[in-house]
Amino acid sequence: MLIRGLFRVGLGLVAIAIPLSIASVRAQTAAQIPVPVAQANSETSSEICPTQLADELQAIANRPELQRSRWGISIQTLAIGETLYEQEAQRYFIPASTAKLLTTAAALHQLGSSFQIRTSVYQANDPDEMVLRVVGQGDPSFTDAELRQLAQQIRDRNITHIDRLIGDDQYFQDPILNPNWEWEDVQAGYGAGVNSLILNLNTIALTLSPQAVGQPLQLSWSDSAEALRWQVENNSITTAAETPEFLQLERELNQPSLRISGQLQVGGEPEVEAIAIPDPSQYFLRRFQQILAEAGITVGQVAVATSPANGDEQALATVTSAPLSELLIQANRESENLYAEALLRILGATPANSTDSTLEAGIATVETTLAELGVDPESYVLADGSGLSRHNLVSPEALVQTLRAIAQSAEAEVYRESLAIAGVNGTLQNRFRETLIQGRLFGKTGTASGIVTLSGYLELPDYQPLVFSILVNQSDQPVRIIRQAIDEMVLKLAQLRSC
Numbered sequence: 001m002l003i004r005g006l007f008r009v010g011l012g013l014v015a016i017a018i019p020l021s022i023a024s025v026r027a028q029t030a031a032q033i034p035v036p037v038a039q040a041n042s043e044t045s046s047e048i049c050p051t052q053l054a055d056e057l058q059a060i061a062n063r064p065e066l067q068r069s070r071w072g073i074s075i076q077t078l079a080i081g082e083t084l085y086e087q088e089a090q091r092y093f094i095p096a097s098t099a100k101l102l103t104t105a106a107a108l109h110q111l112g113s114s115f116q117i118r119t120s121v122y123q124a125n126d127p128d129e130m131v132l133r134v135v136g137q138g139d140p141s142f143t144d145a146e147l148r149q150l151a152q153q154i155r156d157r158n159i160t161h162i163d164r165l166i167g168d169d170q171y172f173q174d175p176i177l178n179p180n181w182e183w184e185d186v187q188a189g190y191g192a193g194v195n196s197l198i199l200n201l202n203t204i205a206l207t208l209s210p211q212a213v214g215q216p217l218q219l220s221w222s223d224s225a226e227a228l229r230w231q232v233e234n235n236s237i238t239t240a241a242e243t244p245e246f247l248q249l250e251r252e253l254n255q256p257s258l259r260i261s262g263q264l265q266v267g268g269e270p271e272v273e274a275i276a277i278p279d280p281s282q283y284f285l286r287r288f289q290q291i292l293a294e295a296g297i298t299v300g301q302v303a304v305a306t307s308p309a310n311g312d313e314q315a316l317a318t319v320t321s322a323p324l325s326e327l328l329i330q331a332n333r334e335s336e337n338l339y340a341e342a343l344l345r346i347l348g349a350t351p352a353n354s355t356d357s358t359l360e361a362g363i364a365t366v367e368t369t370l371a372e373l374g375v376d377p378e379s380y381v382l383a384d385g386s387g388l389s390r391h392n393l394v395s396p397e398a399l400v401q402t403l404r405a406i407a408q409s410a411e412a413e414v415y416r417e418s419l420a421i422a423g424v425n426g427t428l429q430n431r432f433r434e435t436l437i438q439g440r441l442f443g444k445t446g447t448a449s450g451i452v453t454l455s456g457y458l459e460l461p462d463y464q465p466l467v468f469s470i471l472v473n474q475s476d477q478p479v480r481i482i483r484q485a486i487d488e489m490v491l492k493l494a495q496l497r498s499c
Contacts, residue, residue, distance in 0.1 A: 047462075048495040053085050056492045060485050061087070069475035069482065074396035075493070078407060078457065078465040084496075089400075090379070092393035093471040096446030098453045099387030100340045101399055102380065104328050105406050105415065106369040107343040113414045117141075117321040117346070119197075121150055122313035129163040132316065133309060134288065136197035137171045138349070139321045140342040141330070143200050146319045147288050151295040153317035161298045165289065168305040169281040171196035172345045172358045176280060180389040187251045189274025191388060194341040197284040201338055202277050208247065208260070209270040210238040217264055225290060226283070230256040239263045247271060254278050328418035332444055333426035337386035344385030359384070373405035387446055396469035399455045403467045407457065416442050419456055431487060436461055436494040450475050452482040454490070463496040 048056055053075075061071045074089040076082060117139040124131035134150070136142075176193030177186050185191035192202035205222035217236040221227035236247070247262035256278060264271065277283045281304050289299045321327065324343075331339035347369075348361030363382045371377050379398035383391035406415045420426030423438030427445040432438050443456025455469035470489060472482050 046495060047497040048492060049499040050084050057085055057489050060488050065477055066485060070473045072396040072471040074400045075466060075468040076400055078467045081404060089396045092395055093473045094390055094451055095387055095392055095394040095471060096448045096451045096453050097335045097387040098399060098444050098446040098455045099392050099394060100331055101402055101444050101455060102366060103340045103344050103385040104331050105402050106366040107347060108328060108411045108415055110347060110369050111324055113323060113325040113411060115324040119319050120315055121154060121317040123316050125312045130161060131164045132162050133166040133168050133313060135168040138196050138198060138342040138346055140198050140339045141321050141327060142198050147291045149319050150317045151291050155295045155297060157316060160296060163300045165299050165302045166305050167197055167281055167285045169196045170305060171349050174357055174359045178384050178389060180383045180391045185388055187276055189276055190337055192276040192338055193280055194345060195280050197281050199284045199287055202280040203274045204277060206273045206275055207270050210264045210266050210268050213238055213240050213266050230258060233259045235261040237263045238266050241265050249273060325414045332418040333420045335427050337388055340386040341384060370402060375401045375405060396471055399469040400467050416457060419443055435491060437490055447479055452479055452486060454486050458493055460494060460496055466493060
């Protein structure tokens with residue numbers, strides 16, 4: 001097992017372990033541990049009446065190793081909202097990634113499932129120079145492939161030279177980093193900054209591969225040109241088989257500078273680390289200039305816009321994202337933080353925005369939209385759209401109200417399809433396999449240090465559909481222990497019968 005180094009902050013450096021296995025908020029597919037089949041079968045071998053449910057769930061939560069953990073639970077019938085069990089359901093908890101349920105519900109209801117995000121290139125009305133402005137609106141799915149589409153559209157207009165290429169990154173009016181995010185998170189790929197000109201999730205991938213014993217790990221970057229900008233101090237080493245493995249990466253907060261330490265076993269699998277780009281708008285322009293060159297278009301000067309366009313520009317090229325229904329799958333099922341954060345800011349980036357903060361305006365729009373759906377605005381407090389911030393406070397009741405409200409709306413099917421399915425895909429792919437829950441639970445997971453959460457819809461074999469939220473905070477137990485206890489509770493629900 002690969003052991004990750006502890007986070008530490010000091011003198012502008014942050015020690016990070018970047019891949020998806022970090023115990024912070026991000027996609028958790030690789031970390032989901034299924035309940036053993038033998039145990040799962042025993043848990044579903046008898047029937048439970050609704051009146052017995054409280055005792056069954058409390059027996060799990062009150063185990064000695066879990067008594068210091070704080071449990072928030074709300075379980076209701078989906079159709080009429082009858083409460084079957086609740087524990088501190090109206091109190092605030094840190095939700096981790098289940099906060100995405102609120103963001104995506106509001107985005108879907110407000111924008112519609114067919115909503116798409118545009119990235120466009122405009123030509124300035126300048127008789128002396130060829131000046132092009134690329135305008136982003138925060139498309140989190142934008143990659144090199146879309147840049148190549150824009151370049152080809154420009155080339156199709158017989159443009160072979162651009163005097164000035166301007167990147168307009170002004171659609172969102174906030175700093176790229178949420179001030180409520182922790183230092184170690186913003187260095188990792190799952191905590192990449194949010195801006196209007198997003199490219200490749202605003203990350204760069206670094207692969208570390210074992211060599212001969214005693215040799216440093218070999219480094220390989222996903223972008224060879226961008227890799228030339230990084231200063232790397234590689235203190236890692238390849239060790240003999242059966243020795244412990246660990247990695248630690250330290251990155252300067254605002255500079256492309258890395259220190260790597262740790263060790264991997266000889267002959268072992270490479271480790272891929274996703275690193276947040278410190279200057280995403282400049283990165284976008286660097287890549288665009290390279291891709292334009294590949295298309296036979298030279299570029300003179302490159303700059304990031306500091307003022308709005310004058311309004312007399314001509315549209316030359318446009319790329320639109322997949323519809324919102326597909327973007328929600330990345331936000332919910334795969335738990336991609338950047339998708340949820342971009343959608344939150346898109347909700348706030350309207351002409352009616354009366355604040356200088358797109359983030360604050362987006363949160364206000366979430367609150368207004370969910371209130372229209374019947375969600376109590378006092379039942380949650382948001383600081384971001386993804387759940388990465390520990391300043392988010394959400395009650396189990398708020399999550400259940402949101403899930404029930406969307407289930408009764410015209411967007412019900414699209415929303416449910418965006419969630420992970422137990423034992424099938426997303427962050428629930430490896431949980432509840434070969435149990436009665438497999439294929440019947442549509443949910444959203446959340447994980448951070450001391451925090452494990454699960455909320456969603458549950459279709460039972462011999463009982464009416466349920467909606468539930470289980471939030472565990474302030475736990476001193478390993479994630480796998482808490483997660484297994486939550487899974488056992490859900491398996492208890494599968495035993496429900498009308499009696």
